[in-house]
Amino acid sequence: MNADHPTESLREYVSRLERRGDVARIDRSVSWDLEASAITMLANQRDDRIPLFESVADTDIDARLVGDPYRGSRRRPWDRIALALGLDPGLSADEYYETVIDRLKRPIAPETVDGDGAPCKEVVRRNGDANLLSLPWPYIHAGDGGRYSNLHTMVVKDPDSEWIDWSVHRAMVQDGERASLLLLAGEQTPNIYYYKYERRGEPMPVALVIGGEPATQVTSSMWIPTGRDEAGFAGGLKREPVELVECETNDLLVPANAEIVVEGHVVPNERLDEGPFGDYFGYMHGPRRSMPVLQVDAITHRRRPVIPFCVEGSGVGHTLNTSATVEVACVGPDATLGLRTAGYDVEKCVPWRFTSRTVYVVSTDVSRPGYLHELANFIFTTWGMLHVDFFVFVDSDVNPLSVREVLESLALHADPESDFHQFGTVAMPKVPLNIYQTPEEKGDGETGTSKTKTTKAYIDATSGDDDGNRADAGLVDDDFVRERARDILSAAGVTVDGTDGGSL
């Protein structure tokens, strides 16, 4: 399939997927209570179609669910997001990464449109009519602390500037009017809340955008620099402005084509339980934490809105889900651009395929003594890095998207004597979303970080002065012979296209 125009809404994206044969449209009634997520998790594990649940039982508002809509295929994890952005899903990894990087280099400012015609305001609910429990938020894993909205864009404004920050912080529904928000200090929006609004005793206006158009959703997970609006980068990604519309109860601007917008404010100095939750690293973990409280002021939505959700925790190992896909397909190119912009000679920065937010692989030339130390600590000290414990550096000709190439570099080039750095240095902050700290070590801090510190370590798996090379580096030096060999194999029916992510 060739490049197309970017999709303007979640439902247009789902339709495009469906035309491609990538959607399982399920008409029978499905429960939000584990059933929708069970089906989605099995689809994730089987690398099968994206489930669209047309009929959800026990919901006041006739809403639909879509499970892990941005999950990519195992062979080509970026394919569906490419489709959403109007790119050819058949792009190679290099082509895709460089295309996204190029688009992110050229942001396009959003346009504000009138609310009257905005799809997200087809239905406006205020006061007693704005009831969170009227929507079919999924109960995702048995053992979760509650029902969640976990695939949305959270919109907040810096009180001291015009900066609007978009981010993804899951919300656990408490009752019709309240949800607890996972705000972990060290990330941009939590910092704005804990160290500005709450310290001043002021409520923080918030909009949760559920089912925003794809470019806005994926941009919300990126490492966009402080002070820069994600909306512009979303426009850059789709090469046209994102249309925004003002909220009903505050002056925040939200994507006009969103399925649902929950308007509200975070109440200073109030906390409610959040978690346990089956989390991105593949384990159910707790304990419950005390987290800030979203008080709902209004809910606006499209008719028959579609609520996207992510079966978090399923995107580990061979299996992808939305968050793992967005890490590989969006955060990776964005991080690569960020490091290049900061002056580092980085070929690619890619999340580790088997667990995406704990370790990243960076392919780079080592240009000077101390380069990797400087690069590692540059990254570790940026916002949002409380999740990340490890960086692995590999040669610039190693493909970080190839687990085998990275593993081999790690095994054969990383010398325990000299290439493992900062292990055992217990000085760095950590979010409590981990399973290696005990509940006591995690504690229940006011700003969400763990009570005890941890290590941020990096591994130099570049070849440096090593005596040998990666097994297949330069194995067949003659390009003509190699191409001839591939042609021979192809003629014999052997697939040698280099995308070996999920073959049986």
Added chain:
Amino acid sequence: MLGVRDLLDRLDDADDLARIDERTHWADTAFAVSAEAARANGPAVLLTDAGGHARLLAGGLGGPDRLAVRSRDPWSRLGAALGLGFDAGYLDVLDALVAARHGGPVPAVESAAATETVSDLRSLGLPAVSDTGVPSVTLGLGAPSETANGGGDADNERASDAVDTNAVEWFPVRGSVRGSNGLRLSVPAELAADVAAGTTVSFALGTPPAALVGAIMRWVGETQVAGAPAIANVFGPVPVASTAAGAVPAESEVLVEATITGRADGDDAGRAPETRREPWEDAMATATVEARAERVTVRENPVVPFSPTGAPMADGRVLLSVIEAARLYGRVNNYWGVAPVKWLALPAETGLGICLVASEILYAGFEWQLANTLFSFSRLFDKIVVLDTETRPMDLARAFDDIWVKAHPANDWEFSDSAAPAASAPYYRQDGSTGANVYVNAAWDPRWDEEFIAPRVTFETMYPEALREAVRADWADMGFDHGDEHEPRGQRGDATDGGDE
């Protein structure tokens, strides 16, 4: 137990063999095709026209990696070759190799199947396994004369009744062909000490894989194992045939009777064979000998298996991966009077530089004992990952998830001091200088309260059984078409993971 020809049929039946009749050449494209096939996790390839007498088989003992969801395992072809079945579980293969250490019946004696004499070694068209264009010997087996081996007399009789089957010895060999009949060979150093210039040695190519397994097991790090022929016979009858030197597997596709002409040590130590080192050479001391082929005989339309050495998942790497893992697995499970280790692997995917061991942690600190025992038993690796027993051997994705998320980066990455010997598989410190090793404890701490142990998020663990059954039953009706064969092997509901449970 299969010979090479039966293995070909078995691979063909399993749709795991690409037959390439198009003209290739032993000097370049033969290796390129095999290397690209291995890199692509493709099937074994049979090159029927490579410019010499021999048909060439690559990947016959290799296999795909475990870094994607596949229907085959790296050891599937080896399992088939050893008669354990194409679908043999990893532990089935390990257990069989552990049991084989004690050896089976004395081999029977038969006539050699290779009876057609060819003009010289070069005419075979052995593949160049490097960019030098030099014909190479990989997956080769040598047999010293019984004199060199310390047994029998040295009359070089060829009559089968002269074979002292108890004295037959085999060793692995890798080398290059020089000129028409010259050979430069890497062999176990201990063996090389016994083959002086002028002694006869026979080499066999295309032996039953069990014989090659026996030859490597005999020389890799273990002292209390049976002779190679006896090990091979555990997997099924591997009759031997007498040669000018020691007896070799009678079914061998190619026999080379040669005379040792010298050793390349001392001042000649740089004269190594002009091919890439085979992984087994990292597991033992080796020496280089030179030889002259006196007579080369082949079977009709011979098949010579070779390893695209250097390619990921090449035959030689997979072979040593399993053999060394079985050796260590057998040793640690007989070391403390208990058998806490559920499985152990040196994944070929990591170039044999990392050892994974899934074990019960018997008590606090046992992981230290376990890791350091393994470091002392093997010279190949300097990195060990200790895993919980619930992790499955075919699920490398989980192992290389847990290493990052379950092990505390401050407390569970344990580095030794700088006095540890250099490992042989990695590319650093090849001068032998000492340094640190590291083990990662990615197993739950036995001192933790049960409530601290986080459940894994999977379809099986997160949803009630009735719901799971209903979802599976309605799967196709809901519009899905991927069955459980698409699920990662460690997560399938029916635990069809190769018989490791």
